[in-house]
Every structure is written in C-alpha cells, then in structure tokens.
Amino acid sequence: MTTHIDAIIFDLDGVITDTAEYHYLAWKKLGEEIGIPFDREFNETLKGVSRMDSLERILEHGGRQNDFTPVQKEALASKKNDHYVQLIQTITEKDVLPGVENFLKQIKEAGIKIAMASSSKNALFVTEKLGLMTYFDHIVDAATVVRSKPDPEVFLKAAKAVDAAPANCIGVEDAAAGVCAINDAEMFAVGIGDRSVLGHARMILQSTKELNLETFLNEYAKKD
Template sequence: MVKLLRAVIFDLDGVITDTAEYHYLAWKALAEDLGISFTREFNEELKGVSRMDSLEKILARGGKQQDFSNEEKEKLADQKNRHYLTLIKNITPSDILPGVKEFISDLKTRGIKLGLASASKNAFQVMELLGIKDQFDAIVDAREIKKGKPDPEIFLAAGKLLHVEPDECIGIEDASAGVESIKRAGMFAVAIGAKENFPEADLVFSSTAELSFENILEIYNKNLT
C-alpha cells in the first residue's frame, strides 16, 4: 500500500525562528556565574538538547556535576530560563526565518497537517509571539515528554496528536540529535544546515529559504518501498 505524505513536524529553534542566540547568551551567563568557560563552539553541543541535559553538559564541562543536588540543579535551570524569557520578549513575526511563512502556507493549501516538536519548554509562548501558533494542528514541547532528543518520543507524540502514522510524516530539524530523533521515530528526515553534518538525513537544505514541498515530496516518494 502506497503511503501518502500527510504531515510535517517542525522543530522550533533554528527551523521556524532562530532563538539560538538567546539560548547562548542565557547559558553563557549562567556558566560564567558558576565559573565555567562557555564558548559558541560548546554551545553547538546543546542544540536540540533538553534544558536539564544541557545543564548537565555544562556542569560536566566545569567538572562540577557532583557539586549540586537535583533541587539545586532545577533552580539553576530555572535561573537560565528566566534570563532567556527576558531576552525573547521582543520576538515578533518578523523573526520567522526566511522561506518558512511561504512553506507553511503551501503546506496548508495542500491540506498537510502541521506539528511542532520542540525541546524548549517555552515553545507555546514563542509560537504566540511569532503569530503562527494557531496554524499548527499539534504542538509538543519538553513539558509533555519524558525523554529528550535524540529519543524519538517527541516526534512520535506529535504524530499521535496529528493522527498520522510515522511513515506518513516528515520531520524538519537543524540539529543532529533532532535528525536522529526523527529517524528513530520512523519518519522521513529533512535537515537544515551543512550537508556533511547530517549523514542520516533523507534530504538536506542549506537554509530555510530553500525549503520546497515539491523537492521534499519527490525524494519522499522515491524512498517509498
């Protein structure tokens, strides 16, 4: 039986809007408060990773994993998030990445369901600020899952809310952990970024401005068995 493409599930940061700089600044401030060096290169390792897992990576970088109780770690993560929320207050629809509005409009016209699978606990707020939350049929964020990316749970949860099978979905990500999550969910994976960074992806666009449903559908159909 030939499967039809029925849904597209987006990551948020780096795919719909670029809040990576705000995350970087908030994590950097926290790390420096703890006496831990924090670079843009290290920040790349946190893309697509949950807040608590990101904190653990930062503490490990400074050799301070055992210096804090679980309760203290929760407070540190909350401190980072409060800083981040202050930074993103000025987000507007103009912060949607190039090509994304047009791509979403094309999908809606074709009757394709839209989902969001974000490791951020602030996904609903960011989508509201961008003015596109109501265009999405399902939104799943880190508050609703137990396992973060690269575990497939978040994409499977989004697919379930959309009432579609995994092989009827594509996922779009800009992080290797996210692409792994999509593939482990049994979905078609589209990556945004440098091709050499995503060997597991089914299709790679160098930027969101290149997103094309026709190109995606062509490769998706070729992958059908």
C-alpha cells in the same frame, strides 16, 4: 512509490526561528554565574538537547557535575530559563526565518497536518510571538515529554496528536540529535544546515529559503 504524507513535523529553534542565539546567551550568563565559561563551539553540542541534559553537559564541561544536588540543578535550569524568557520578549513576526511562512501556507493548502516537536518549554509562547499559531494543528514541547531528543518520543507524540502514522510523516530539524530522533521515529528526516553534521538525514537543505512542498514531495516519493 508513495507521495502520501499525513503530517510535516517541525522543530522550533533553528527551523522556524533562530532562537539559538538567545539560548547561547542565556546559558553563557548562567555559566559565568557558576564559574563555567564556554564558547560557541561547545554551545553547538547543546543544540536540540533538553534543558536539564544541557545543564548536565555544562556542569561536566566545567568539572562541577557533582557539586550540585538535584534540587539545586532544577534551580539552575530555572534560572537559565528566566534569562532566556527575558531575552525572547523582543521576538516578533519579523523573526520568522526566510521561506518558513510561505512553506507553512503551501502545506496547509495541500491539506497536510502541521505539528511541532520542540525541546523548548517556551515553544507555545515563541510560536505565538511569531504569529504562526494558526498554522499548527498541534505543538508538543519539552514540558509534556519524558525523554528528550535524540529519543524519538517528542516526534511520536506530535504524530499521534494529529492522527498521523509515523511512516507517513516528515520531520524537519537543524540539529544532529533531532535528526536522530526523527530517524528513530521511522519518519522521513529533513535536515536544515551543515551536511557534515546532518548527513544522517534523508534530505538536506542549506537554509530555510529552500523549503518547498514540491521538493519535499519529490524526495519523499523516492523513499521506497
């Protein structure tokens, strides 16, 4: 049995703060602008997926995947981001999900590295608005990654940035694609949310209120 953990690596959206609603509203606005309406159920399929991949899914959903050139698609993705950035201007420290900051303090005090592996290009901006920058040793966002989740690149990059061996890392996610990325990085996956969606994680919590380092250590110790 081993309890040695080099780093705990967090997703941002839905784990540290709930920006999912802002993403939904921004995509919905773009969808309306190009004549592709969609609902919250379809929006669930975009969770943890990069901006360009999300756009491709939306265009396919509306049967318009061949109506735009690559340059036009980049412009559409940029427009969605403009909508999103406008919405997140109002984020404050009050938008940190329950239990998160206390958990970050526990990790810091235990001398374990803290990193972020986010699909958002706005991860630094959002983390700063939340007042949590001092806790993170490194943040990897979509701007520095070639392949988006479920590819493990973003988690492997975060581990490397804090000199952590992937096998000694715990990844925390709320999206199915993110849990796949953690598993493929050969890290210990913790899912926050619906068991029916995140059943491939090694440990599942119903909400961030259950985040606790002792629980993590106990479950991690059983992994071998």
